[in-house]
Amino acid sequence: MYEFTQLGWLKHVIFHPVxxxxxxxxxxxxxxxxxxxxxxxLFVDMVADRQLTGFQFNTAYxxxxxxxxxxxxxxxxxxTWVIANWALCTLFDGEGxxxxxxxxxxxxxVPYILCSYISIFISNFIVSDERIWMxxxxxxxxxxxxVLMIQxxxxxxxxxxxxxxxxxxxxxxxxxxxxxxAILLLSLFQQVYVFGYSIYTEIAYRIRG
Amino acid sequence: MKHLLRKVLSLSLAAVTALSxxxxxxxxxxxxxxxxxxxxxxxxxxxxxxxxxxVTGAEMQLLKLRDPNEKVYVSDNAAxxxxxxxxxxxxxxxxxxxxADTKNNRILCLDLETLVVKGAYMGVNNSSVEGFAAPQxxxxxxxxxxxxxxxYVADTDNSRVVKATVTDERxxxxxxxxxKPEEALYTAQTFNPKKVCVDVAENVYAVVNSxxxxxxxxxxxxxxxxxxxxxxxxxxxxxxxQRIWRAIASDEQLExxxxxxxxxxxNFDIDNDxxxxxxxxxxxxxxxxxxxxxxxxxxxxxxxxxxxxxxxLTGGQWDPLTKKQHVTRLTDLDxxxxxxxNVMDFETGRVFQYDKECNLVCIFxxxxxxxxxxxxxxxPNAVESYGNRVYILDGSKNDITVxxxxxxxxxxxxxxxxxxxGRYVEAKSDWEEVVKRDGSYTYAYIGLGKAALNEEEYNxxxxxxxxxxxxxxxxxxxxxxxxxFLREHFTLIIIIIALLVILxxxxxxxxxxxxxxxxxxxxxxxxxxxPAAAPKxxxxxxx
Numbered sequence: 001m002y003e004f005t006q007l008g009w010l011k012h013v014i015f016h017p018v019x020x021x022x023x024x025x026x027x028x029x030x031x032x033x034x035x036x037x038x039x040x041x042l043f044v045d046m047v048a049d050r051q052l053t054g055f056q057f058n059t060a061y062x063x064x065x066x067x068x069x070x071x072x073x074x075x076x077x078x079x080t081w082v083i084a085n086w087a088l089c090t091l092f093d094g095e096g097x098x099x100x101x102x103x104x105x106x107x108x109x110v111p112y113i114l115c116s117y118i119s120i121f122i123s124n125f126i127v128s129d130e131r132i133w134m135x136x137x138x139x140x141x142x143x144x145x146x147v148l149m150i151q152x153x154x155x156x157x158x159x160x161x162x163x164x165x166x167x168x169x170x171x172x173x174x175x176x177x178x179x180x181x182a183i184l185l186l187s188l189f190q191q192v193y194v195f196g197y198s199i200y201t202e203i204a205y206r207i208r209g
Numbered sequence: 210m211k212h213l214l215r216k217v218l219s220l221s222l223a224a225v226t227a228l229s230x231x232x233x234x235x236x237x238x239x240x241x242x243x244x245x246x247x248x249x250x251x252x253x254x255x256x257x258x259x260x261x262x263x264v265t266g267a268e269m270q271l272l273k274l275r276d277p278n279e280k281v282y283v284s285d286n287a288a289x290x291x292x293x294x295x296x297x298x299x300x301x302x303x304x305x306x307x308x309a310d311t312k313n314n315r316i317l318c319l320d321l322e323t324l325v326v327k328g329a330y331m332g333v334n335n336s337s338v339e340g341f342a343a344p345q346x347x348x349x350x351x352x353x354x355x356x357x358x359x360x361y362v363a364d365t366d367n368s369r370v371v372k373a374t375v376t377d378e379r380x381x382x383x384x385x386x387x388x389k390p391e392e393a394l395y396t397a398q399t400f401n402p403k404k405v406c407v408d409v410a411e412n413v414y415a416v417v418n419s420x421x422x423x424x425x426x427x428x429x430x431x432x433x434x435x436x437x438x439x440x441x442x443x444x445x446x447x448x449x450x451q452r453i454w455r456a457i458a459s460d461e462q463l464e465x466x467x468x469x470x471x472x473x474x475x476n477f478d479i480d481n482d483x484x485x486x487x488x489x490x491x492x493x494x495x496x497x498x499x500x501x502x503x504x505x506x507x508x509x510x511x512x513x514x515x516x517x518x519x520x521x522l523t524g525g526q527w528d529p530l531t532k533k534q535h536v537t538r539l540t541d542l543d544x545x546x547x548x549x550x551n552v553m554d555f556e557t558g559r560v561f562q563y564d565k566e567c568n569l570v571c572i573f574x575x576x577x578x579x580x581x582x583x584x585x586x587x588x589p590n591a592v593e594s595y596g597n598r599v600y601i602l603d604g605s606k607n608d609i610t611v612x613x614x615x616x617x618x619x620x621x622x623x624x625x626x627x628x629x630x631g632r633y634v635e636a637k638s639d640w641e642e643v644v645k646r647d648g649s650y651t652y653a654y655i656g657l658g659k660a661a662l663n664e665e666e667y668n669x670x671x672x673x674x675x676x677x678x679x680x681x682x683x684x685x686x687x688x689x690x691x692x693x694f695l696r697e698h699f700t701l702i703i704i705i706i707a708l709l710v711i712l713x714x715x716x717x718x719x720x721x722x723x724x725x726x727x728x729x730x731x732x733x734x735x736x737x738x739x740p741a742a743a744p745k746x747x748x749x750x751x752x
Binding site for chain 2 (some may be wrong): 063
């Protein structure tokens with residue numbers, strides 16, 4: 001039983017939201033490679049949503065295209081989630097390792113990414129009266145992914161349902177903290193850099209006379 | 210030979226240098242024309258108007274007022290310049306321009322073509338007060354009952370609006386005086402009318418200082434009939450906070466509180482269909498410019514989900530020319546014969562021109578900088594238009610600046626005229642001319658797109674709407690384009706669908722009978738006991 005390839009396992013966990021992740025854990029499966037590909041696809045999805053959504057639905061400011069915020073919104077958020085969840089749950093009897101949390105979370109994101117792609121694709125063929133199709137598919141993927149994410153976190157840490165929900169909420173708080181500290185650190189380093197640079201210019205002026 | 214060559218070379222070099230150093234003078238506007246694009250960003254545009262001339266007292270030949278031989282002779286020491294003039298009015302029938310020359314306490318009548326003085330009126334005969342006292346508003350029309358030209362003057366410091374017929378170049382004959390209403394409804398202590406406007410039924414509307422419940426309305430006979438078209442209170446954070454305080458404050462505290470009252474409007478104008486347009490000076494989003502129906506309700510109501518915007522769109526804006534932050538202060542507006550709306554911004558000296566549907570047509574004019582140039586304003590008090598000209602009255606420079614439309618402006622106006630009537634295809638050639646002169650003129654692309662849509666050229670319509678970034682019209686065009694595409698390729702689509710269905714059925718049947726067309730490599734089962742250590746590359750090939 002349960003003799004799947006790695007992609008087969010992915011399909012299994014997506015279509016078996018109740019037991020899938022438990023099976024995955026029981027069989028000690030899950031590939032980091034696939035997880036990284038999924039995260040990359042999430043980033044591609046962000047870009048596609050901005051650039052390839054049908055003209056009449058695209059609300060993006062087309063004069064500027066900056067990839068950094070998109071990168072932050074996908075890749076950085078994802079890894080912040082993983083790290084925050086790991087940091088939090090190791091303290092609260094969670095059984096998941098960093099690698100496992102990463103793999104399971106990424107697997108749970110697949111329905112969202114897929115539905116998002118489909119919604120972007122059909123947005124090129126519908127008019128705004130039929131927008132409901134787009135929205136419906138998008139939310140279908142989103143809700144599915146949320147359900148999977150809860151199941152994934154539950155399986156990876158072997159928590160009860162209630163504890164899972166609480167831990168996830170606290171993970172979001174922890175994420176905010178991490179991001180806040182990261183921004184703080186960044187601006188601090190920027191100031192250090194400016195300080196160093198101004199000393200350099202000062203010395204340079206002195207030397208030149 | 211060598212010397213000759215050197216000579217020729219140096220000579221030609223000198224000639225080139227001299228030529229490149231010569232300065233060419235341009236009769237350019239003293240400002241950069243701009244317009245707003247789909248994202249409300251200011252973008253450079255072509256000038257739709259250029260300065261034709263500026264007319265001061267000298268050009269109006271106000272010296273005539275001192276010449277006893279002239280018909281318009283007033284006195285030997287009559288002022289020969291305007292002084293803080295506040296209002297302009299164009300009598301289109303008689304081709305006259307009327308000026309309320311406020312500080313000089315007189316009304317002037319100029320010839321519209323030459324802007325030379327035709328009449329000077331210091332007061333009204335047979336009325337309670339002879340002379341004018343700081344008249345701030347003037348309105349001229351032909352009375353349907355009298356069948357004659359009548360002049361309405363907002364005689365501010367005399368607290369009256371006076372309606373008079375023109376006797377000759379120097380005398381006005383009083384018909385009716387509209388004075389401070391005695392009714393209890395009129396609560397203000399004073400009655401200082403600033404601007405006056407009259408509709409077809411000869412109802413008189415007056416904007417009165419410190420009356421914020423709308424303009425004061427009189428019937429033809431001079432009876433006060435109520436207020437018309439009040440502004441609303443703009444909802445700001447302060448207003449909401451005060452409303453909450455009011456709910457919990459005691460009576461004593463309430464007495465000490467200031468009330469939130471709407472802002473009185475600065476000026477108004479009436480169009481050919483009898484709609485009254487008002488403009489409010491203080492920067493308000495709610496009621497900057499209103500188009501009032503006969504009941505006094507605003508037709509251009511943003512509360513109903515529309516987005517009518519007037520003046521500069523970026524709010525408090527840094528102006529590099531005057532080196533200060535400015536806030537839009539719309540002071541006057543004018544409706545032209547063709548329905549174009551000119552809105553004057555006192556703060557920046559700019560005129561914002563809109564079409565009937567409130568689409569921004571062009572922006573022209575500027576504030577006086579250190580160098581006093583033609584086409585810049587100091588205190589622009591009034592704007593009027595006639596034909597292809599726009600007149601701006603400056604109360605500080607005491608002159609009238611005459612703007613005349615450029616070739617670009619001509620095409621834009623012609624195109625907007627047809628566009629607003631829905632004659633998109635006819636407007637096409639004008640829009641094309643506009644695009645030739647200003648490639649980033651948004652409405653040109655929308656116009657061309659609508660023309661293409663009417664001509665059923667959906668693909669080019671889509672292209673135009675995309676250029677203009679007009680998503681709503683693109684959506685409509687796309688609906689038609691998709692329909693057309695489906696109709697054109699109907700047979701092909703049906704064939705493809707039929708083929709797919711057949712393929713699926715065949716595949717289903719084959720699977721049922723256990724026949725495989727493509728033989729797959731048998732999957733290598735993975736031992737369950739060995740975890741991730743197994744070679745992964747082979748596993749992934751399987752699917």
